[in-house]
Amino acid sequence: MIRLCGAVLIIFGTSALGILHAARFHERCRVLREWMAVLGTLKTAISYNTCLLPDAFTNMALESEDVLFRNSLKKAAQDLKYGSTHSVSELWENIVQQTSNNVLKAADFSELRRVGMFLGNSDTHDQLEKLNLAIMNLQGNLAQATSDAAKRTTLAGYSGFASGIMLLLLMWR
Amino acid sequence: MSLETWRTVLKFFPDEMRVLLSKINSEIGSQALEIRWGIHRPLEIVGNKINQIISSDGEVVTDADFGCLLNERSLKKLLNALTLGSMYAMEEELMQGYITLPGGHRVGLAGHTVLTDNKVRLLRDISTINFRIAEAHIGIADEILPRLWSNGKFLTTLILAPPLGGKTTMLREIVRCISNGVPHLALPGLRVGLVDERSEIAGCYQGVPQLDIGYRTDVLDACPKREGTYQLLRAMNPQVIATDEIGTVDDFAMIEDIANAGVAFLGTAHACNLDEARQRRGLRDILEHSSMKRIVVLNGRGVLPEVF
Numbered sequence: 001m002i003r004l005c006g007a008v009l010i011i012f013g014t015s016a017l018g019i020l021h022a023a024r025f026h027e028r029c030r031v032l033r034e035w036m037a038v039l040g041t042l043k044t045a046i047s048y049n050t051c052l053l054p055d056a057f058t059n060m061a062l063e064s065e066d067v068l069f070r071n072s073l074k075k076a077a078q079d080l081k082y083g084s085t086h087s088v089s090e091l092w093e094n095i096v097q098q099t100s101n102n103v104l105k106a107a108d109f110s111e112l113r114r115v116g117m118f119l120g121n122s123d124t125h126d127q128l129e130k131l132n133l134a135i136m137n138l139q140g141n142l143a144q145a146t147s148d149a150a151k152r153t154t155l156a157g158y159s160g161f162a163s164g165i166m167l168l169l170l171m172w173r
Numbered sequence: 174m175s176l177e178t179w180r181t182v183l184k185f186f187p188d189e190m191r192v193l194l195s196k197i198n199s200e201i202g203s204q205a206l207e208i209r210w211g212i213h214r215p216l217e218i219v220g221n222k223i224n225q226i227i228s229s230d231g232e233v234v235t236d237a238d239f240g241c242l243l244n245e246r247s248l249k250k251l252l253n254a255l256t257l258g259s260m261y262a263m264e265e266e267l268m269q270g271y272i273t274l275p276g277g278h279r280v281g282l283a284g285h286t287v288l289t290d291n292k293v294r295l296l297r298d299i300s301t302i303n304f305r306i307a308e309a310h311i312g313i314a315d316e317i318l319p320r321l322w323s324n325g326k327f328l329t330t331l332i333l334a335p336p337l338g339g340k341t342t343m344l345r346e347i348v349r350c351i352s353n354g355v356p357h358l359a360l361p362g363l364r365v366g367l368v369d370e371r372s373e374i375a376g377c378y379q380g381v382p383q384l385d386i387g388y389r390t391d392v393l394d395a396c397p398k399r400e401g402t403y404q405l406l407r408a409m410n411p412q413v414i415a416t417d418e419i420g421t422v423d424d425f426a427m428i429e430d431i432a433n434a435g436v437a438f439l440g441t442a443h444a445c446n447l448d449e450a451r452q453r454r455g456l457r458d459i460l461e462h463s464s465m466k467r468i469v470v471l472n473g474r475g476v477l478p479e480v481f
Binding site: 046050051052053054080081082083084085087088091119120121122123124126127 | 184185186187188189191249250253254255256257258259260261262264274275295297379
């Protein structure tokens, strides 16, 4: 009886680990979706070209449902004031780091960092062109992430279950 | 300028520059009207009676080679601090070559211009800045105000002064007095329409005047003089229209139209005296043929203006 309970626990445990691992793929999709929403809001703010970046960050924070995004955008809005020593790219880098939740990949980071390099330092037309390109590239990353997540979620679930069985077999051999 | 204004101005600069500027002798700081700086150019504090080069220790030096030079990285930082990292939002102002800050201070910029149809579309690769400090000088028009009125009506007036002669400051103060009225001189308040083409008079920041221009003053900010004048005449029913820096033939026609509408005009023009003003065609027409009733000549800050 105890052995049976142990076996069930082991299989549950490894399956849960597999599912948790699979959830990370979905989390990347969620973070990328959140980023696309943020960049969309930023695009609107810039196209209405009297909205300054601190105000845009505040609006983005208000619209975001993710607490990490909300807090980091609010902080950036507070730090970007007259006489500020922080550059926009430094503040943007902080936002990217704080919201990545350890799930973003190098391609996502490089795309988001590129936004930080140009953000605020050219005319509206140029800003919108570059933001559109960034959103388009992130859409590509998101499509890739969604397909990866679909494939790997089932795989990770099965792998967790299979590794539980394997562990039991090794233990009872 | 007061020391308090100087201290307020320093807040716009990033840390390292603020430290340097705060080392400058407060007597120089309190006389400053402009802070001029640029890539490989020394820091210069310009006032009505001063023009000082500042070293990296905040000391006054006579040799420009010992002045504190600005490098590209620092200029980028400074522009970031002055624009809140939002150059795109200053596009229209940048086309005019300046940005306006809270408090009405203006930062003039120079660099590489990009043209479209022979008009400046944008300014990039900015290399020099000129921080022009704004401050209201309440009471400077008290001496001349009674001569600008007749039977409770403001008389069409032109203010003449050389550059840095205080034209805009005087214009702003007269606008404030016309608008609020001056009870101790028994001058009633009038509705004023102000066309502030370069955001210099009211110092509007995001559409809100940062300097006191009186509570009966309607401002059209960053609006061309001619268009703004007719718009105000149509829409706001002003009793006085004020604007800065006139002197073209078109301006003459505009002033005549204002007079024909039964509205008084208050303007300024670049000229050291009446003779110099008459040498410019547009100004000559305005002085000789228009309904101009009073000419105020400013001979520098602190010197009593002459009224003709």
